[in-house]
Amino acid sequence: MRVQEPSAADLRRERILAVVDSIPRGRVASYGDVAREAGLPGRARLVGRTLRGLGARSGIAWWRVLGAGGVLRVGGAARSEQARRLRREGVEVSARGRVDLAQFGWMG
DNA sequence: GCGCTGACTCCCC
DNA sequence: AGGGGAGCCAGCG
Numbered sequence: 001m002r003v004q005e006p007s008a009a010d011l012r013r014e015r016i017l018a019v020v021d022s023i024p025r026g027r028v029a030s031y032g033d034v035a036r037e038a039g040l041p042g043r044a045r046l047v048g049r050t051l052r053g054l055g056a057r058s059g060i061a062w063w064r065v066l067g068a069g070g071v072l073r074v075g076g077a078a079r080s081e082q083a084r085r086l087r088r089e090g091v092e093v094s095a096r097g098r099v100d101l102a103q104f105g106w107m108g
Numbered sequence: 109g110c111g112c113t114g115a116c117t118c119c120c121c
Numbered sequence: 122a123g124g125g126g127a128g129c130c131a132g133c134g
Contacts, residue, residue, distance in 0.1 A: 009131085031116055044116040045129065052115050065115080073115045082115090 015039060016050050023064045026090045028099055029106040030068045048073070070105070072097035 006014075015038040022037075023029050029037075031044035040046060051062040063085040067073035072093070074082050083093045091104050102108075 035116090042117085042129070045114070046116090046131070048115040049131065050115095062115085067115080068117055075115075078115075 012038070012040060012043075012046065013050055016047055017060055020047075020051070020060055020062065020065060023061060023106055025061075026104070027106050028064045028066050028070065028086070028091060028101070028104050030066055030070070030101075031073075032068055033106060034065055044068075066099060070099040070101040072099075 016034060019034050019037045020029075023034075031047040032042075034047045035041060035043040038047075047065065051060070051065060054060050054062050063082040072079060072082055079097070083097065086093050086099070091099060093099055
């Protein structure tokens with residue numbers, strides 16, 4: 001008995017998570033950046049959907065992914081958690097939920 | 109199959 | 122600074 005072939009969706013998801021996993025501690029990247037790095041240019045929303053479904057036990061640093069320009073896009077309870085996790089690793093988050101990409105962006 | 113909804117991004121006013 | 126609109130497309134009812 002052979003296992004089922006991973007679907008295209010599964011492969012996209014794995015590529016996305018691999019990219020997020022490669023963001024160094026203390027740096028951040030935008031949804032669009034992650035999509036491009038994963039070979040999925042223009043698919044920022046897919047990155048957002050993928051991260052949204054992650055559980056705390058996933059081990060993926062979802063909080064390092066922000067909206068374009070370094071804006072926190074997450075709402076509700078997860079928003080404050082994201083800011084807390086970022087600050088814990090040295091990333092400055094403004095009261096408005098902004099991160100300076102020149103200082104903390106993945107690509108510097 | 110269809111319409112709606114976004115953890116998106118750009119562009120224009 | 123902020124709002125509207127468009128392109129995007131997978132998940133869900």
